[in-house]
Structure formats: C-alpha cells, structure tokens
Amino acid sequence: MDTPSTAYLDHTRKLLDARAARARERAGAADAGGASGGGSEAPSPSWQRIAADAEELRGELRDLALDLHDHPEEAFEEHHAAAALAQLLRAHGHRVETGVGGLPTALRAVAQTPGGGTSEIEGDGGDARDGGPTVAILAEYDALPGLGHGCGHNIIAAAGVGAFLAAARELERGVTGPGRIVLLGTPAEEGHTGKEHMIRGGAFDGIDAAVMVHPFGYDLAEHAWVGRRTMTATFRGISAHASSQPFMGRNALDAATLAYQGFGLLRQQMPPSDRLHAVIDSGGRRPSVIPDEARLSVYVRSLIPAALRDLSARVDDVLLGAARMAGVDVELDWDIHPPSLPVRNNHVLARRWARTQVLRGRTALPGGILPDSLAASTDFGNVSHLVPGIHPMIKIGPDDAALHTARFAECARSKAGVDAAVDAAAGLAQVAVDMLDEPELLAAARAAFEAAGGRLAVADYLG
Ligand SMILES: [Zn+2]
Numbered sequence: 102m103d104t105p106s107t108a109y110l111d112h113t114r115k116l117l118d119a120r121a122a123r124a125r126e127r128a129g130a131a132d133a134g135g136a137s138g139g140g141s142e143a144p145s146p147s148w149q150r151i152a153a154d155a156e157e158l159r160g161e162l163r164d165l166a167l168d169l170h171d172h173p174e175e176a177f178e179e180h181h182a183a184a185a186l187a188q189l190l191r192a193h194g195h196r197v198e199t200g201v202g203g204l205p206t207a208l209r210a211v212a213q214t215p216g217g218g219t220s221e222i223e224g225d226g227g228d229a230r231d232g233g234p235t236v237a238i239l240a241e242y243d244a245l246p247g248l249g250h251g252c253g254h255n256i257i258a259a260a261g262v263g264a265f266l267a268a269a270r271e272l273e274r275g276v277t278g279p280g281r282i283v284l285l286g287t288p289a290e291e292g293h294t295g296k297e298h299m300i301r302g303g304a305f306d307g308i309d310a311a312v313m314v315h316p317f318g319y320d321l322a323e324h325a326w327v328g329r330r331t332m333t334a335t336f337r338g339i340s341a342h343a344s345s346q347p348f349m350g351r352n353a354l355d356a357a358t359l360a361y362q363g364f365g366l367l368r369q370q371m372p373p374s375d376r377l378h379a380v381i382d383s384g385g386r387r388p389s390v391i392p393d394e395a396r397l398s399v400y401v402r403s404l405i406p407a408a409l410r411d412l413s414a415r416v417d418d419v420l421l422g423a424a425r426m427a428g429v430d431v432e433l434d435w436d437i438h439p440p441s442l443p444v445r446n447n448h449v450l451a452r453r454w455a456r457t458q459v460l461r462g463r464t465a466l467p468g469g470i471l472p473d474s475l476a477a478s479t480d481f482g483n484v485s486h487l488v489p490g491i492h493p494m495i496k497i498g499p500d501d502a503a504l505h506t507a508r509f510a511e512c513a514r515s516k517a518g519v520d521a522a523v524d525a526a527a528g529l530a531q532v533a534v535d536m537l538d539e540p541e542l543l544a545a546a547r548a549a550f551e552a553a554g555g556r557l558a559v560a561d562y563l564g
C-alpha cells in the first residue's frame with residue numbers, strides 16, 4: 102500500500118501563501134499610488150487609439166465571427182476558418198504563414214516595430230537588448246461535433262484577429278517600445294491539444310508571453326482550468342459459450358465493469374481538485390458469448406500538475422486490479438492525445454486585462470471568486486506553463502448559459518457576442534502593447550511566472 106499523496110495539501114498551502122503575498126502587494130501598490138501591473142483604472146497612454154481601432158474593425162470582426170459560426174469545422178479540419186482569418190489579415194496588409202508548427206490549419210502573422218529585430222521568430226525570446234519582447238495573441242477557431250460553435254471559438258478568433266490588427270497599427274505608428282506582436286491561429290482545442298502540437302513543432306519558440314480570451318457567462322480575469330490526460334484500457338480475455346461452457350471463458354467485460362466500479366469508489370478518496378470520467382466503448386456483441394475484449398476510455402483531470410500525476414497512478418492500479426480479478430490481460434494506452442496541464446493564470450497580466458475591461462464597462466473578476474469546481478480543460482494550460490499567459494473569460498450571455506450547449510452557440514452569434522469580441526480585441530491589444538511599452542510590466546509577469554514554479558514542459562513532466 103502506498104502513502105496518500107500530499108500534492109493537494111501542498112498546493113493549498115502554496116495558494117494561501119500566494120494570496121497573502123498578493124494582499125501585501127496590493128496594500129503596497131495602494132501606498133505607492135498604483136504600481137506597475139496594479140489595479141489602477143487609469144488607461145494606458147495608447148488606450149484611446151487602440152479602442153478606436155478596435156471600434157473601426159467592428160464590422161469586419163462581426164463578419165468573421167458570423168462566417169465561422171455559419172461554417173463550423175472540427176479539430177484539424179478548420180480550412181474555411183483558417184482561410185477566412187488569413188484573408189482578413191492580408192486585406193490589412195499582413196503576410197500570413199500557414200501550416201505553422203506542423204498543423205495545416207494553424208497560421209501566423211507578425212507585426213514589429215521599426216527597430217523590432219528580424220521578422221523571424223526564433224531564439225530565446227527578445228528583450229530590450231535584442232529588439233524587444235515578442236508577445237503572442239492566440240486565436241482558436243475549431244467547433245464541436247453536432248454543436249457547431251457551442252464553445253464560442255468564433256468569438257475567440259474575431260477577438261484575436263482584432264487584437265492583432267489593432268496592436269499592429271499601434272506598432273506601425275512607431276509610438277511603442279520595441280518588439281513584436283505575433284498572431285497565432287491555434288487549431289484543434291476541442292477534444293485535442295493543438296497548442297501542444299504547435300509547441301512541439303516550434304511555433305512558440307521565441308515567444309515571451311501569450312494572451313487569449315474565451316467567451317463565457319461571466320467576466321473573469323482569471324478562471325480555473327483543469328489539466329487533462331486521456332487513456333484507453335483494453336481488456337483481453339477468452340471467449341466461450343456463456344451457457345454451455347462459461348468456465349472455459351475469461352470475461353473482459355467483467356474487468357471493464359470492475360474498473361468502472363473501482364473508479365466510482367476511488368472518487369471518494371480523490372482531492373476536490375481532481376476529476377475522473379470513463380465510458381465503456383465496447384464490451385462484447387451478444388449475451389451468449391463471453392466477451393473476449395472490452396475497452397474503457399478514460400479522462401483524468403486535476404487543477405494541480407502533481408495531483409494529475411498521482412491520480413494517473415491510482416487509475417493504473419484500479420485497471421490492473423480489475424484485470425487481475427477477472428483473470429484477463431489489460432493494455433493501457435496513455436496520452437492518445439498529448440496531455441494538457443491546468444491553466445496557470447499570470448496575476449500581473451490578469452490585473453492589466455481587468456483594467457482594460459473596466460474601460461469597456463466590464464468588471465472582470467479576479468481568481469477564486471467563481472468556484473474552481475466550475476472547471477473544464479484547455480490546451481492553453483500547456484502554453485501557460487511555458488511563458489507568462491492569460492486566458493480571461495468574457496461574458497457573451499447569461500451566467501446559466503453553459504459552454505458546449507446549443508444555447509451557448511446562440512450567444513456566440515448574438516450582438517453580445519460581437520460586442521465581447523470588440524471589447525476583448527481592445528483589451529488583448531492593450532495588454533500586448535503594454536508589454537512592449539513597459540519593460541517593468543513584463544518583468545513583473547515573468548517574476549510571477551517564476552514564483553508559480555517556472556517553466557514546466559508537459560512532455561517531460563507526464564511523459
Ligand atoms: Zn470547449
């Protein structure tokens with residue numbers, strides 16, 4: 102018997118320490134009259150120009166959001182969407198590269214200040230010495246099987262492209278600090294881990310920070326997202342006549358059933374940060390034949406990377422134990438898709454986002470107010486463990502309109518959806534431009550990233 106993991110308690114302790122530190126920081130910022138990255142509501146000097154640019158783009162962003170909504174495409178098949186984004190970017194004079202990071206439907210466009218280094222994104226990330234930092238704005242555009250844009254990724258795309266175009270104009274004016282803004286079109290989020298493929302394909306090399314937005318029923322500067330691993334367990338037994346010679350069989354479906362029950366009992370001992378779901382994909386064809394094969398598909402999730410790893414080991418034990426009880430073999434195939442980590446919200450950048458949204462008449466709540474239990478998974482988790490990043494949520498409908506529903510798909514083509522895309526375009530552009538303008542903002546974001554544990558590559562951690 103192994104000792105119960107302390108991962109959850111360790112995490113909770115760190116969280117409390119971090120909250121105390123942030124409370125102290127806020128008190129200090131108030132004393133100093135609003136420090137860098139703080140909650141002051143005074144707009145950045147570029148705000149009026151960026152907000153006006155986002156407003157001017159409203160018609161094109163609406164058309165893009167509605168076009169994508171009318172042509173929903175599932176993971177890795179977003180050809181119409183990628184072409185629509187590229188067309189809009191080219192219409193504004195940008196060069197667009199497709200097939201980025203090895204994904205045919207991924208794309209990239211780059212804007213840089215006149216002194217902002219080379220047009221190639223490579224090396225170890227810029228800073229003031231080599232032409233300024235490189236900030237990525239991410240745009241998702243995949244849809245859900247049978248639900249179209251029930252997760253509102255058409256709004257993410259419109260917001261991301263709008264943010265890039267608005268930020269690029271500001272760079273062209275020559276009024277910002279040196280650096281680059283990169284738009285990355287990131288396919289295959291739903292049920293997959295497109296961004297991890299792009300990370301492994303080099304698309305995030307040289308990026309210093311990454312920002313994106315997701316539509317929701319609330320305005321949140323930070324939200325909890327659980328990491329996720331996928332696995333398939335295939336039980337193999339011996340088939341036999343279920344009536345005349347059952348004693349000659351070894352029942353694979355029994356093992357799948359025992360494992361499923363085992364998961365149910367295991368949940369009782371899981372920390373509240375964790376989730377475990379399974380379905381029985383196959384389990385025999387007719388009752389008179391003892392099934393010689395049964396398959397379980399399993400999702401393992403957690404808010405905490407270490408707890409995700411711990412839970413994976415417990416799941417292995419349940420599956421191996423079930424196989425042993427039924428006297429069958431089992432094959433465990435982990436990470437059929439690359440795993441995703443929980444999202445690590447960068448508090449410094451999240452506060453800056455919240456400041457932009459106040460100027461759009463929105464109150465983006467800080468983390469911890471909406472319960473962490475309302476958490477799904479996103480491949481942005483892996484990006485957020487690579488560089489400082491934010492994944493704020495923007496309200497496009499009532500708070501009981503849940504993601505992945507037909508009702509949410511309606512919100513994603515409503516006026517509220519388009520309004521959110523414009524508000525988010527302005528907000529993301531501002532946060533990105535501020536990182537070029539204020540070296541101390543990026544420095545504070547990097548310090549927060551390091552304080553939260555620094556870089557964590559999912560392939561090394563869970564591989
Ligand atoms: Zn989704």
Ligand SMILES: [Zn+2]
Nearest residue numbers: 252253254315
């Ligand atoms: Zn989504």
